[in-house]
Amino acid sequence: MKTHQFEVVVVGAGGAGLMAGLYASKSASTAVISKLYPARSHTGAAQGGIGAALGNLEEDRPEWHTYDTVKGSDYLADQDAVEFMCKEAPGIVYELEHMGLPFSRTDEGKIAQRFFGGHTNNETTKPVKRTCYAADRTGHMILQTLYQQSIKNKVQFYDEFQVLDIIKTDEGIAGIVALEIATGEMHVFHAKSIIMATGGWGRVWEITSNAFAYTGDGVAIALRHGIPAQDMEFFQFHPTGIYKMGILITEGVRGEGGILLNGKGERFMEKEGNAPNVKELASRDVVSRAMYQEMKQGNGVDGERYLYLDVTPETVNKYAALDGRTRPDGTPYVVTGEEILGKLPDIIDFCETYLGVNPVTDPMPVQPTAHYGMGGIPTDNYGRVVVDKDRKEIMPGLYAVGENGCVSVHGSNRLGSNSLLDLVVFGKFSGIEAANHAKNSEYIPLPENPTEYAEQQLDALRNADGDERLSEIGREMKEVMFEHVGVFRVEEGMKEALEKIRELKVRFKNIKIDDKGKQFNMDLLNAWELSNLLDIAEVTTAAALNRKESRGGHARNDYQERDDENWMKHTLAWLEEDGVRLDYKDVVFTKFEPKKRVY
Numbered sequence: 001m002k003t004h005q006f007e008v009v010v011v012g013a014g015g016a017g018l019m020a021g022l023y024a025s026k027s028a029s030t031a032v033i034s035k036l037y038p039a040r041s042h043t044g045a046a047q048g049g050i051g052a053a054l055g056n057l058e059e060d061r062p063e064w065h066t067y068d069t070v071k072g073s074d075y076l077a078d079q080d081a082v083e084f085m086c087k088e089a090p091g092i093v094y095e096l097e098h099m100g101l102p103f104s105r106t107d108e109g110k111i112a113q114r115f116f117g118g119h120t121n122n123e124t125t126k127p128v129k130r131t132c133y134a135a136d137r138t139g140h141m142i143l144q145t146l147y148q149q150s151i152k153n154k155v156q157f158y159d160e161f162q163v164l165d166i167i168k169t170d171e172g173i174a175g176i177v178a179l180e181i182a183t184g185e186m187h188v189f190h191a192k193s194i195i196m197a198t199g200g201w202g203r204v205w206e207i208t209s210n211a212f213a214y215t216g217d218g219v220a221i222a223l224r225h226g227i228p229a230q231d232m233e234f235f236q237f238h239p240t241g242i243y244k245m246g247i248l249i250t251e252g253v254r255g256e257g258g259i260l261l262n263g264k265g266e267r268f269m270e271k272e273g274n275a276p277n278v279k280e281l282a283s284r285d286v287v288s289r290a291m292y293q294e295m296k297q298g299n300g301v302d303g304e305r306y307l308y309l310d311v312t313p314e315t316v317n318k319y320a321a322l323d324g325r326t327r328p329d330g331t332p333y334v335v336t337g338e339e340i341l342g343k344l345p346d347i348i349d350f351c352e353t354y355l356g357v358n359p360v361t362d363p364m365p366v367q368p369t370a371h372y373g374m375g376g377i378p379t380d381n382y383g384r385v386v387v388d389k390d391r392k393e394i395m396p397g398l399y400a401v402g403e404n405g406c407v408s409v410h411g412s413n414r415l416g417s418n419s420l421l422d423l424v425v426f427g428k429f430s431g432i433e434a435a436n437h438a439k440n441s442e443y444i445p446l447p448e449n450p451t452e453y454a455e456q457q458l459d460a461l462r463n464a465d466g467d468e469r470l471s472e473i474g475r476e477m478k479e480v481m482f483e484h485v486g487v488f489r490v491e492e493g494m495k496e497a498l499e500k501i502r503e504l505k506v507r508f509k510n511i512k513i514d515d516k517g518k519q520f521n522m523d524l525l526n527a528w529e530l531s532n533l534l535d536i537a538e539v540t541t542a543a544a545l546n547r548k549e550s551r552g553g554h555a556r557n558d559y560q561e562r563d564d565e566n567w568m569k570h571t572l573a574w575l576e577e578d579g580v581r582l583d584y585k586d587v588v589f590t591k592f593e594p595k596k597r598v599y
């Protein structure tokens with residue numbers, strides 16, 4: 001076992017972890033630990049862009065961004081946090097620009113902005129160009145920029161180290177335990193502040209846009225230490241994943257004028273009850289549900305469970321003319337194949353590679369795909385982990401940020417391009433706060449055997465000598481979650497899912513791991529990750545089963561209406577010996593009264 005000491009240790013090197021690490025390193029010794037090489041973090045897959053009311057192409061205001069985010073969240077977001085994020089947004093985008101992020105540009109050389117669902121001019125209610133982008137590889141550029149800056153600022157990186165546990169003694173947070181993947185050796189990082197930034201958990205579901213590493217490690221580790229997870233029932237299904245594969249086709253495609261068509265060639269988003277005003281640019285929960293209903297009614301393409309996303313110039317121009325869409329200078333919106341290629345190069349490349357379809361000439365087959373966890377470890381605006389329902393008790397020295405945190409700015413449904421924003425805004429402030437905490441506190445002594453709990457977990461996996469296959473348990477979990485805790489949910493289905501997850505957790509104790517070695521034992525680590533996914537699936541399902549209403553990403557056929565009287569509250573879930581314990585905490589309101597959402 002090796003021991004290291006840093007004032008601040010960040011777990012995760014995605015956009016959130018790098019921003020937090022960069023800011024912490026300005027005043028404290030800082031290490032960033034990541035199971036992946038930093039540039040392989042999922043932030044690098046973010047295509048569409050980052051939301052900020054710069055108003056570069058048309059009038060826009062942070063207050064409009066705030067309202068849209070609250071509305072998009074189906075009023076479950078904490079409004080003080082949303083105000084904070086949207087106000088900070090323009091400044092932080094310029095900060096990224098000054099760090100060297102190569103944004104796409106307008107003709108005048110300003111940062112280019114595009115339409116994204118749910119972002120509107122609050123006066124006209126028409127879509128507004130708010131999403132700043134670097135072609136369709138914005139996340140990749142954020143990651144590269146922040147990584148360079150972190151290296152320059154002498155952040156110490158531990159790449160391909162898998163964090164297995166936080167060290168929590170009676171006195172408080174003392175550090176973390178990580179396994180060096182190449183050698184199998186245990187490392188203890190003694191620290192004053194720990195920032196969890198481990199990303200999401202889309203791998204719970206069968207069809208997902210998420211990378212293989214999205215196994216919810218941070219949330220699962222927190223749950224095992226008695227820390228609750230918040231709002232886990234709200235998981236976003238993005239409308240446009242490549243059929244069967246789930247690989248994401250960015251919302252930017254619809255922002256550039258792409259149209260959703262059913263098997264009969266109808267533009268179903270304009271139907272009454274869907275989103276006759278903003279159509280394809282409604283928020284994601286609304287579009288995913290409309291797609292699901294179309295397919296259920298037999299309107300999928302060739303009767304199959306997919307629809308078309310069409311961004312061919314012919315279709316885009318036809319519907320732009322019908323919608324009366326214009327360019328900023330007032331001329332009609334007309335695109336050419338070259339323009340589409342210039343704005344969406346990676347998407348076109350993916351489709352050609354994976355589908356043999358060229359989106360400039362043919363429509364893309366798509367279906368909703370599990371995409372983003374709105375919930376996570378509860379925090380305040382400075383990333384501090386808040387463990388009680390009254391928001392009075394924080395856990396000193398522990399922070400969470402990015403997708404594994406829940407501030408909550410996304411409430412029950414996140415608007416596109418608000419996650420990248422969340423990463424950098426709250427990453428920055430939690431980095432500053434974690435360094436402050438470190439400066440004003442002493443190291444808490446390490447316990448005698450800091451790796452004990454992590455070793456126990458691995459030994460249990462290593463020594464299990466049953467006949468269950470990991471891949472089979474994983475497959476059954478993903479299928480039951482996609483079927484019953486997916487876009488639409490009902491009581492019976494969720495009960496079945498919960499029973500199944502519990503059965504799988506029992507069977508999991510009987511697995512067999514073939515690789516008994518130490519070096520690069522991915523078999524062992526994948527088993528540990530599956531145990532995290534199972535815990536998260538259980539918490540998600542229990543929280544979903546109990547919430548008897550439909551709101552944002554949680555849509556129930558048996559309770560179709562939003563019920564503000566009884567359910568305008570955040571869920572807190574604790575994972576205990578005998579199952580999941582639930583409690584609820586108030587939503588913070590500042591100025592927006594809940595209204596029915598109309599798109």
Ligand SMILES: Cc1cc2nc3c(=O)[nH]c(=O)nc-3n(C[C@H](O)[C@H](O)[C@H](O)COP(=O)(O)OP(=O)(O)OC[C@H]3O[C@@H](n4cnc5c(N)ncnc54)[C@H](O)[C@@H]3O)c2cc1C
Binds near residue numbers: 041162198210371
């Ligand atoms: C395909 C796709 C496209 C998207 N497009 C957009 C978009 O255009 N705009 C937008 O706003 N949002 C978008 N999102 C959402 C957004 O990209 C993510 O929510 C965000 O990038 C998450 O960032 P993060 O820093 O929290 O986590 P990540 O970037 O995933 O980083 C997680 C880090 O944690 C590390 N880690 C995890 N577990 C451990 C462990 N046990 N030990 C050590 N390290 C660990 C990983 O190595 C990684 O470095 C997209 C998401 C996907 C999947």
